Amino acid sequence: MHTYTEKIQNLAKDVLKQGKAEMVIGFKQGTIPMAANPFVAKNENDADNLIWSSTCGLNLANYLPGIKKCEGKIGIIAKGCDSRNIVTHIVENKIDREKLYIIGLPCTGMVDKKQIALLFDDEITQFSEEGNTLIVKSETKEEKINKQEYLRSNCKTCTHRNPVIYDELVSDLVEEQIIEDQFADVKKIEAMSSEEKWDFFDKLTEDCIRCYACRNACPLCYCPTCFVDESGPQWVGKGQNTDDIKTFHYLRAYHCAGRCTDCGACEEACPMDIKVRNFTRKLNKDSLELFNWEAGLDISQRPPLDTYQPDDPDDFIM
Amino acid sequence: MKIIKIDKKEWEQGLDKSRKEYHLFGAVKDKDYYLIQALGDKVYPDMESSDTILSPKSVIFPQTEKMLTANLDEAQDNHHIMERVETDYSPRAVLGIKPYDAKAFKILQLNFDTEEFKDPYFCDAYAATTLVGLAVNNPGQFDFSTSVDTGPFDETDLDVLLIDTGNEYLAKVITDKGENFISKCGFDNQTDEKNALETISKLKKKAEKAIVSTVSHDKLNGKTILELYNAPFWDDIAFSCINCGTCTYVCPTCWCFDIQDETKDKSCIRFRNWDTCMSRLFTEHASGHNPREGKTQRVRQRFMHKLKYFPDKYDQGLMCVGCGRCVKHCPVNIDIREICEQMNS
């Protein structure tokens, strides 16, 4: 059991008991190994089901705008990236800070389930962790692996593991990672020729089935009607045409420009293992370089593309 | 029934022979996962493969399928007249399909190929397709096919069932289609039926025993629709759902589709796409009214359809073959087995 699990359960019980919040959004144990199921604890008994593990990679902030029936406050377990998306929600008028009771969770990174699955020819039957060691079993073999080597790629470059906004903390803050080159992956693509880039993204998106799990797992995507679903005008064709598929991915990325916290939920949710962060990462890099901006750090600031400053960079205008 | 023994060393040669007449499909590993693909020259299916992410239903019922075209050029005589798209329906064979995936076609037929209605695209594709199954000797932990009237050696809707016995395959030739394919491959080493069946039976028992995952649905039939519909658990089940369509897209039995027209300049095509009941758009009316506005209604619809409406309407068991793909790929771990248990209890 992860050391955070018991703390979370106790904190949640306390929060619910004292009425600091009416519900607590967290994870419960999944039905299959390496799965965690987003779950809302409404009473102290429910709170016993809350867990924590390195597989809780989805972004719980995603569930906040959907909660309509709640008189009191909503409690939520928030790791670094979740908290940044909560900030974004507050900035974008999705929820009031006063409506929230945030249980901050200093995060040590989430694991890349698909990478781990590749170590096995058959299905994984058990997963557990002890500190930095992950113990993974299948019918045929057992592996003990170092968690740091199997972190999700966004967790590897994360510099905001600690929550940026919270009412109480699950544990002491953890040390933030110092990343030498935040955007090595983006630079690799930037160095390609136009043709190589085009082919790279062709290959990247070729298996997309347009289930929109990436969009739906993303806390930023809360529009009542998404542009892909609009019929008048129909911005994107609905078939499996590669240009339509790519258009969807481009536009989704644009809509996240300056707002994306690189939480990795999109990639985590993709059934086809498409590395969709390759789109948003570029915009994150640009936001940082052009506007010195990282999303979701300050509830008093709108993202750079929502505002105009006379000294905004304008080198692209010729 | 004929049982043919195929030495694995001769397998690929046989396939190459069949290519003269058949387009071959099978599981291929590209990147880190398996997909069903049309096999190019010198490409052979990976018969050791675990499940493909998507089921083989796309071979007969593609995600996007052109149906009709029209030209809008008023200078031409046939303008604005919809004409069926010419599609290649020459014979094709799907190799190594899992028995539960084959069974799923039986379920799809209930929708596309009935006395009353025949979907020409589905029927023509189905008629052209030979399904060469491979019995599952080592079922994975998601496989709960035995609980839903299928099983690792199920022969429903297969034309040929291959059984892997180590160095060779035993091929149970089930239909004429299967017979034709096997003969086109040049596999003709007919084996003693009794011995073979015994081997198969042993393997089958072993495989069925290896299935750890089960689900009970015995009481569903006795419950009324309204009782289940109004059950208290739907909100909790639906809470974590993000309404992506993953479960419906990976499902071998989900058959819903949506028709779209696209026009450019003087040409127009009408095509259909897989649709998903997880999408709000699925039921949205032109008026803006939506009978399944909330995600609870949508989640409930999916499970009620698979586990209650379908069985009630067709009396053909559940609309589920137990492949476990939706369990494995759901990003938030909504598990049909658990829900079925809840509905059954």
Add this chain to the structure above:
Amino acid sequence: MGNLLEHVGIEKERVHFSWISSAEATKFVDVVKKITEKVRALGPNKKLKKQYN
């Protein structure tokens, strides 16, 4: 906008941003000429151009 298009392989010469006031007719002509030349040198665009049928 231009950055991401360039990033996914649209040649950057195909996307231009310019600020031209309605009084700057000459600049408009110059910019359009310059862009036309650049794009012509690249040849026809095949990317993100949906093929029907």
Add this chain to the structure above:
Amino acid sequence: MGCGECAIKCPGKADDEYNMGLSTRKAIYVEYPQAVPLKFRIDPDLCLKLTKDKCGTCEEVCPANAVDYTQTESKETLKAGSIIFAPGFKPFDPTILDNYQYSNYHNVVTSMEFERILSATGPTNGHITTLPKVPVNPKKKKDKLLAEQQKNPKRIAWFQCVGSRDINKCDNSHCSSVCCMYALKEAIIAKEHAGDDLDCSIFYMDMRTPGKEFEKYYETAKNKHKINFIRSRVHTVTEVPGSHDLKIEYVDDFGVRQTEIYDMIVLSVGLEISQETKDLAEKLGIEVSQNGFCKTPTFDPVSSSRDGIYISGVFNSPKDIPESVLDAGAAASAAGDSLSEARNTLTKVPESVLEVNVTGDRPRIGVFLCDCGSNINGVVDCPDVTEYAKTLPYVEFAYEPLYACSQDAQDKMAEFIKEKNLNRIVVAACTPKTHEPLFQETLKNAGLNKYLFEMTNIRNHNSWVHKNNPEIATLKAKDLVRMAVAKSALSEPLTEEKISVNDTVVVIGGGVAGMAAAQSLAAQGYETHIIEKKSGLGGEALKLYKTAQGEDAQEELKKMLKNINSNNKIHVHLDTTIESVGGFVGNFKSDFANKDENFSLEYGISVIATGAKAYEPDEYSYGKDDRIIASLDLDKMFQQNDSKLKKINSAVFIQCVGSREPERPYCSRVCCTHSVESAIELKTRKPDTDVFILYRDIRTYGEKELLYKKARDMGVIFIRYDVENKPVVKAEKDNVKITINDHVLNIPLEIEADLVTLATAIVPRKSEKLANFYKVPLNDEGFFVEKHAKLGPAEFATDGVFLCGSGHYPKPLDEAITQGKASASRALTLLAKKDTLFTSGTIANVDFQTCSACGVCISICPYNAPEFAKEGWGKGKAEINPVLCKGCGLCVASCRSGAIHLKGFDTNQIFSQIFGLG
């Protein structure tokens, strides 16, 4: 119609005055291409018909029969209550300055000529060339030879103060105020046109850039554009033998004689008053100064010496565009004050036609394709395009008038609308900019909503530019018509919201600017509230001794206060601060805090006049020694007739204390004049006082230059210093020692002074809160940003909020009062339209169903039109206030959810146009 057929055929030719004679025009001509209305006139001295009764071609070719040779000059008598006299200026003619060789060399041009050379519509299409005065199509042999020697210039020199600050060669003692800035501008544009290797040098005496944002422009010219600045007056220009290059000779800063070669010289000619204006002024009986500028009192800065005649523009004093615009506003306001009772007595209300409801009807489009005489029809096959239009979807009817804008075509249009039951109209003609309102009026009169109109330009964008390709032009006309029809089919009737205007005005700030605004508004009959934070009116003016013209500032101020206090329309709230602002133009509501009781007001218009204050320096030991004081401290001493003044034998003024520094990169505008004034006062009181003014550039712009001259005449010593080498002030027991580098001798100089006066910068008050309340912008230094730097200096981009006084930029009393009156005048344009003020129909609109309430529109709108709905079924979703929306489309483009639509330019309309093209 302005088709130009007459000018094409006219045989008469003359120098084109608009292009400063650098090109020619015909005897029948339009003075300049931007002329509104675009009407031709005949030059009576040149026209063969009028002079010799020959020719008559223009009458023959005119398709509209508009030429009438019988028209003659006529005299008319008008009765008027007030006269605004705005005769403008005449550029100085440098012919008399023989040392610059203007008449002799083709490549010595005036700045006015150079403006035309830089212009894309000018004689060289914006191309800079040496010898630009050579005719474009030289006829004479001499000119032809010269034309062959034309080349692209490599070095251009500007000579400043040509005809200004000069009583030696001409009699213009004033500074023309604008030449330094325009020379900077010309040099920068020249570099932009000709490339960075063009060498631009400006020869000047003092660089005078005291206007708003001007100093930054000067810095940019120096640092970014690398323009050379040479402080010297050039004394000789000669041609280099064997070429047309110009050799100039001058004495540099260190007294060394220099020679340089240039390709071209631009004379920055000054502004002067023409003899004609001087004569007229005499006839009108208004007093003028020695340079011919009108004399106006500081506290009544647009009034001439004759009652009822108001002055605006350069005739008042040499000035730039924004000051001229302010003058105009102030003069209009002053003229209006006396006429307010007569307002609205002669207006007529037009009859209105009931609008037909077309919602839900199938579009029935009428297309009107204008021939524009031969303007369009001469190139485009109009009958063919008309026939084509008839085949387009939803087009019921197409018609091809000779001139769509003519009255008979309008009548026909109205008839056809009724007869053919048309419900959408497309006009393919010229530009909607000038003609759309006319057609819309016709639609209205025919009972159609005016937004069911669509216009496409097949003249300016088509027949004019594709003159030589008639076939392509015809195809393009078809494309344009098809696109317009596609859009028109989707157009919907739009409504314009009526804006109610509460006619109470709130003026924030009770300094002279605010008071002047209040006086004007009250004089026009509007209840006006002055909100003043301090316990008395008058602001910074209370600290001044005399005006630049020598009037007693306090006496004048007292008169003003008396007038305010006795005016029952003006309500003064002292010790009061504004605490909140809600609402929008015409409908503001604010809470005010007063030391006695808080109150709130509903009002329609707000004038912000919060002013500025003196910078408190920490430079030059200020505050550490009572002999080192600030400018206003000296005024106080003068006011009180301080006994210390008598003991002063040596006084030093240090200029630019806190101004033109990196942290305050602007010129405070008033300090040079103020120090010069005070220096004169010291000299007047005690002539043997040694007075020194240590300066960077003396910026006594306009006729304030006369004060500068007077000071020099009286013996005030001016010593220039560089910003890198500032004077050093050291307080000692007996006196204050100032060390400065003498700019002529280049040796350190020590001055012993009894009094050091620091000309401190003027800094804006902290106005963030107020700026936030009214959602109006502040610039980097904290001054308010007006609607338009040149054309909208007394108002904000936010409707209903106006601006005056030093909160806009530091300014002397007369300019503050002018701006106060001007802001009132701008406010009046809204107040007077009280019952006829409507929003535009083309504004943004939110679809609540798709709105995700993310707030991007609210954050991004420059006009604060969107807000979250507080009630109704869209509660919590964004909602656009139609009164504030300008229809710019920023929110539409930035709405991720696609919930915002721009009425009249909806996405489906734009798409249908695009798809209509492809």
